Amino acid sequence: MTDAAAASEALPEVKQGERHLILVDGSGYIFRAFHALPPMTSPEGVPVNAVFGFTNLLAQFLTRHAGSHIAVVFDAARVNFRNEIYPDYKAHRPDPPEELVPQFALIRDATDALGVLHVEMEGFEADDLIAAYAKAFLAEGPGQVTIVSSDKDLMQLVRPGVQLLDPIKQKPIRETEVFEKFGVTPDKVVEVQALAGDSTDNVPGVPGIGIKTAAQLITEYGDLETLLSRAHEIKQPKRREALVENAEKARISKRLVQLDENAPLPRPIAEMEARPPGDHKLESFLRAMGFRSILARMGKLGEGNEPPRRGAPPVALRHAPAPGPVAPDLAAPFGSYEAVTEEAALIRWVAAATEAGVVALDTETDSLDARRARMVGFSLATAPGRACYVPLRHGAGGDMLSGPAPAQIEAERAFALLRPLLEDPSVLKVFQHAKYDLEVMARAENGGFATIAPVDDTMMLSYAMSAGKHGHGMDELSVLHLNHAPIKFDEVTGTGRARIPFGQVPIDRATAYAAEDADVTLRLWLLLKPRLREEGALALYEQVERRMIGVLRQMEEAGIKVDGAELARIGEDFSARLTVLEAKVHELAGRPFNVGSPKQLGEILFDEMKLSGGRKGKTGAYSTDAAVLEDLAAQGVELAARVLDWRQLAKLKSTYVEGLAAEIDAADRRVHTSYGMAGTSTGRLSSTDPNLQNIPIRSEEGMRIRRAFVAEPGHVLVAADYSQIELRLLAHLAEVPTLREAFEKGEDIHSRTAAEIFHLDPAKVDKEARRRAKTINFGIIYGMSAFGLAARLGIPPAEGRAIIDAYFAQYPGIRQEMERLKEEARTHGFVRTPFGRKLWIPDIATKDPVRRAGAERAAINAPFQGGAAEIIKRAMVRLPRALREAGLKARMLLQVHDELVFEVPEAEVAPTSALVKQIMESVATLRVPLSVDVGQGHSWAEAH
Template sequence: MAEKQHLYLVDGSSYIFRAYHRLPPLTNPEGTPVGAVYGYTTMLWKLAADLDAADGPTHLAVILDAGSISFRNDLYEHYKANRPEPPEDLVPQFPLIRDATRAFSLPCIEVPGLEADDLIATYARRAQERGWDVTIVSSDKDLMQLIGEVDTANGPARIDMLDTMKNQRIWLEEVEEKFGVRPELVGDVLALMGDAVDNVPGIYGIGPKTASKLIAEHGSLAAALDAAEGMKASKLKERLIEGRGDAELSRVLVTLKEDCDLPQPLDEMALGPVPPEPLAAFLEKHGFTSLLRRLDAGAGSPSRTTDLNPPKPSTAGTAATVSGEGNRQPLPDMPGVDHSTYETVQTLERLEAWVARARAAQAVAVDTETSALDAMRADLVGVSLALGPNDACYIPLAHGGSDMFAERPEQVPLKEAIAALKPLLEDAAVLKIFQNGKYDLNVLARHGIMVAPIDDTMVISFALDAGRGEEGVGGGHGMDELCQRHLGHTPIPFKELCGTGKKAIGFGEVPLDRATAYAAEDADVTWRLHALLKPRLAAEGGTRIYERVERPLIPVVAAMEREGIRVDRKRLAKLSEEFSHEIARLEGEIHTVAGQEFTVGSPKQLGDILFDKLGYKGGKRGKSGQYSTDVSVLEKLSAEGAPIARLVLDWRQLAKLKSTYTDALQAAINPDTGRVHTSYSLVGAQTGRLSSTDPNLQNIPIRTSIGRQIREAFVPEPGNVLLAADYSQIELRLAAHMADVPALKEAFAAGEDIHARTAQEMFGEVTRDTRARAKTINFAILYGISRWGLAGRLEVEPDEAQAMIDTYFQRFPGIQRYIHETLESVRAKGYSETLFGRKTWFPRINSKNQAERQGSERAAINAPIQGTSADIIKRAMVRMLPALAEAGLDDVRMLLQVHDELVFEMPEARVEAATPIIRQVMADAALPSVHLSVPLGVEIGSGQSWDAAH
């Protein structure tokens, strides 16, 4: 019997945009942007490698969009009208991506007037009619209409999809889970819900859930629309009747064209050996030398007979990068991830063998598996180690389920494992490599293991690429993002092992073979990322910020998290009760003013009350059709004399403070320590500032009476006090130094009120009003504020605001020069830099999109100042405890870092001795690396609560 034919159709357009956003900007030796080209090439190479290792295709083609206009624009002129123009640096890469496809000797198919989806649909149906199986490599929801199986003269033939980002096959079950209907009805659901991306209208007010329910109940779009007349009076009935025409038009727009004239026969898509010459010429032309070496090694084509290992898209070899990025070093080739090589360590003998190997290697990647995300409450379930690519193991410690009668697999007893691992993990001669190691450090510290020395791939990535990464976990520096971006590999998803929702299981209940594949892969990937990223620090100027600021900070922040801070539960409970009464009172007043009861927390209901019932002017509807009721709208209405607006603002603040703090803090008290342990993200803000979560302790209002009441609930242990040390106006001081502004430097040196000095310089007098305006201007200018932004803050006309900006620059010309020079530098190099060498990247600084460009410009103006401020307080944190210990003050504990402030707990008798040391460490934190021309002022207070310490 002939071999079953299997056609793979690659949605090339989705690959292009994923590749563009996945990698930093790169240029080839001719200066042409090639970042997306390189990413696309490696993604196509990896796809071929993965398919060749599995039951791969017999035929393959890449399908592309020929342009942005198709026959659907003749049916509906606004089709895809909302889509922005492609980024300026991506446009010249489109033809090169076509060249890349042809360099692999793969068919690259596009037809003007047709979308790639239509070509894919037609090829898929033609192949299915011939009895071929078809896999569409995409995650596009429109293409899910094609999924299914038919009987042909040559046997059953199925069409499925492959989402390479999630490494997931999409079949009938996945479609039904997503849409609630079978594939043949997906188009009906899409017609009802519409598509904002493609500007398919759908029916206004009907979302995915309602659309799925209607089609599932009635069986088709036509039946659902016909049934509307018989429905009970409701908004839904009105929308279905009024929007029928839009839904029917949308059904035509989302219908895939399955009868296109095809430019290339199916048989010409057969895969075979790839001639190496065209591929080599392409790689050489664009400077992709690491891929060229792989090709020379015999692993260079998507052939059924070729053994491919995925290349590493972390570097374009010697391809020239954007100005200022630094020269990438040639990186070692690595084999693809192979789960079958991992070992499950179930005996002490094997564990000791791995420990001995790790000590001999003097470097080991480490990861822990636990029962929870909270490091202070999680149980240790297992540990994984890696000594090289595919050289990894998993040591299960608490597997076997939660049932005491459940059969437990053979595993090393926890105490014996800890005793074996502790000498290795504390050995000063062995580097321990982590990804987000702060979590692992805290888990292991609770078992008496103080890990050192360490490297952290997440923090290394942040030191190199802050601002470059995609949105997501860890700000683009989480393991999944780094693995996909740099290794071209998608790790096993956690939910694939443990599930989600009510059916979720703990990691200890996962069978050992699957647990080993997942856990050992994490350590393996961490080792690979370290091998790829660590050499870049020296090559790209990241060593200074990583080694002197970020790396030594990791154990310091971990220790702060373990310390936690005590809160007064009774005080919080009392505040919650008081807030509840006040919230109820405000709600009653709001209902009285509105003339009816409604849900105050519902933006839709509030908008209808404000603009439809009460008739206030200025209401604007968003894309969802409801009025905007955000804080700027309410503040504007309040200023115009609408009493309900101020009442709602007060209600919102109290409701948020109650849910976020007075209620949540009680729930966050650790039952074992009696303290609240926040978690700090080392990569949470691209300028380098730490961010606090679970709970967030950085957004408690500072100057309001309510905020002070919440801070009163943060208290020391009996016999102790809290001490707060706060940098005074550090960003203005740094601006005075970095912009070289004599008047501001003189004022700081003399200890003057800087806002009063600015008021005198700008307005010729110091009054309460001019000082307040000067204070607003001082900070706003450093954030690149526009005339309209400043006008809004000061409640003046834009022309008056512009006149103030002009006056400010006349009085302090150094500030204007700093802004100009900073923007010119960032536009040229792509990044800003702090005084300590921290880079923050701004990939959209030269965007043609005005909003993107101006947003990047505002952030770029402030980033060197805010980033330098972050660097300074981090340096102070690293030096603080050693300085206190040297003075015999080991019982002074550092608990919190909130913006420019450090909070300590100590015996009351230690305050007098600790205060000058804390002040000196903070004031001298920039030295010896940077000598500032202004002093760093530090304000210190202490008391029986956090609020009293101010």
């Protein structure tokens, strides 16, 4: 079904000339737009992400729906007559974000520009005005009212002639839907809400009574007053007492939730008559806001005096775009894509892509796991606005009633026609998140596509220039760079239980969604690729990030073997230890309780044991997070310490014992983690399904888990770990001669630090002094405060401050470097790694002191984490080729922070270890030498 068809079904049947009032709940649109879109600014620097989203949503709505009258209704202020009834009404709601406040007035301007009346009134909520206008409109004569909102508070208005329209699902909300939600008809909704209350709006209701119970009571007794007058008849004691004791609260709650249908009408209904927008007024507004994609739909982009956006290359260039003016094609409207269901059409598209020299591709699959995903179809884009979708497996519903599948090219035949294009070295293939699509295509029928080259990745283009600045998903990049919000996956497949597989999406809807993805990807490439040189990120992208795609694909395919029997033994041991710990916790608490329940633990610590420091959250329960328990443990509260032990062991058991067992591939008994390439703000890789990055390195439990990772027979695992790489980067960046000297001589850096800041004889530095120095060395890199250091070392804050002062007195160059980094972040919004990569620090200019302090710590740490990430990536890019050229059969399996793990034939351990060490230590030239520790063993633990 097309959007237009879906929209028409969502509206009531209205005859030609019949009166139909559409009332749009403006607040719902505003907050949906603000939270869905990344930060955006107008040419004048004003935040406009909510303005853009609101304008886009309302403009799309106006193309889908027609009424004789229409208005957008806004809240005028937070305080209204309900606050006189109950001063705490909505008292818990936070103030709107500061970035949203200046957008409210612009959103009213957008409504006016689109030719729609907006209404609001002091002292009344938008919902009251909607109720009043609906009543007044129907009182004037026959007609229909559609309220565009899914707000539950407006469901009380549903009746013959009045319906709601869910703006997200584009589905009507009538009496049936209201009954499904509340268990009563619309005229009884306020009675149910009065009993159940609403924590969001701080409507008290009756404690202990929810929607379901309230519906049962109202159905039995008819209305609230009857129920309250007969509350003594209720058999359940707690329910009876709650109703008797809170009768007045229930009455107040009803007054709060009841909408005022007699509220004054700030504007006459006649002014709501639908009218087309004035083209000049709308165009002027869109240009002032910089909303290029909406202008493009109007066919106005490129007219007037709007300056061209930099960095958009002419489409005609073959995969080597250079900066230039905006090409007319880049402003082509989105949509009008072709569904390719015949071989002749696919042949034509392949020829066009070959001629263009650049093609954007995207795959549609039945799984997010690239190793298990099966292609349902693929899309191609050869120029902005020129894209197609090739369905392969649509319409197979799996039952007798689903009917025949729609016409489409047989998958193997489509792949055969596509293969020459993908293997043509003169045609650049552009993907968004290429690692996923390449893996999917490699596993296609007939041996898949083993060689797809050359490749560009818009996700990594963005990440190379803007790590930490924003997300790098296609939708976010499209809004940010193209001012275009693509169709959401949920819009075509549905959500929750109603979600359907993509292969069951009708081909016209699938084409609109999938071809648009390829179109957006190509446009992003045209905009982002030329900026690499301007941003100083060309070498980073070409030499590191783009090459990492193939390296990580090989590592993910290789996986690492897991000994299931050893994992089971570890699980049994952890279970036994958890039982012992639980018994100890119960003993210390003085009674048994659910150790995994934060609520019960909080009651024991702060109500029963009367410990200080208890803080209750919004739910009324005490906070017992790690920070709270660590603070109590530092004060000598053994119960808190043992609960922390229990939590850590329970997490390891569920995440790495049970979780790993579930991830073992039945075919090869190996786990195949997936590496995220653009998920961190520092350039580091992340790991999921399973996450192998967070196994504790130095704890006994972490080493036990590492014993379950083993080599295949005839092989060993070789682990190569950069030694103190972040401290070496600190010594490289800061002017600290003694640190550089220590690294050059191969001295123990922590012992050297201990001797210098504690004024000890180097020969007399004991384990405790070295431990403290190590904590300080690494804490400084992470911007640790005196309070944080004191907590980590278990000493008074004043002593922590004295240690930090002594540290900076000994190494003044480090303080100078830290201040330089904070100033760089404040001035430019980013810091750079030693190799030039920009790492953006978004909160550095915020007015919130807590967030700003966190941003300053991030600015200090980012160059060291980011530099270390870039060094190990350089090694990862060089090592596979170096191993091949040396005739060695080692496979690189894992990357965990500063460590690489290889599976090596037993006969090749010595030459492989030597080559790995040599490559890793030579990938960067610093003022101090890089050092790599190499170990080996039949398990990961032995190799560490």
